[in-house]
Amino acid sequence: MLKGSKLYSILHNKCPRCQEGNFFKSNQSFRWKDFDKMHTNCEVCGESFEREPGFYFGGMYGSYALYTLLISVVFVCFVLWLQFNVLYVLGVLIPILILSQPLFFRWGRLLWINIFVKYDPEAAKNPKKIKPKW
Secondary structure, three states, X not given: OOOOOHHHHHHOOEOOOOOOOEOXXXXXXXXXXXXXXXXXXXXXXXXXXXXXXXXXXXXXXHHHHHHHHHHHHHHHHHHHHOOOOHHHHHHHHHHHHHHOHHHXXXXXXXXXXXXXXXXXXXXXXXXXXXXXXO
């Protein structure tokens, strides 16, 4: 996957502007204790990840779309195409959906911020000044 694409930023937990700094504090999606902890600014280019209050509500739509895509693909493949029993498919699918929640949460937020922030290959060389919060 090429650096500079939005998909690179989303799948590798990278800042959408410089694609070098990490977006979330932990690279491990399945550490239940801190899977949702984000940096306030990029450690490399200084891009702010805290846009405004409620900015990441839009990320819920992204994760909803990912859940819907997963459920649709599984339903078409296993129920319609391979003729599996719907209850068996649901019995396997529901735990998978619950366990994949941290991953889809992260991808939803990264997808949302990537819509609004453009990649800048020079961003790492020219970092933004981070304003103190006091």
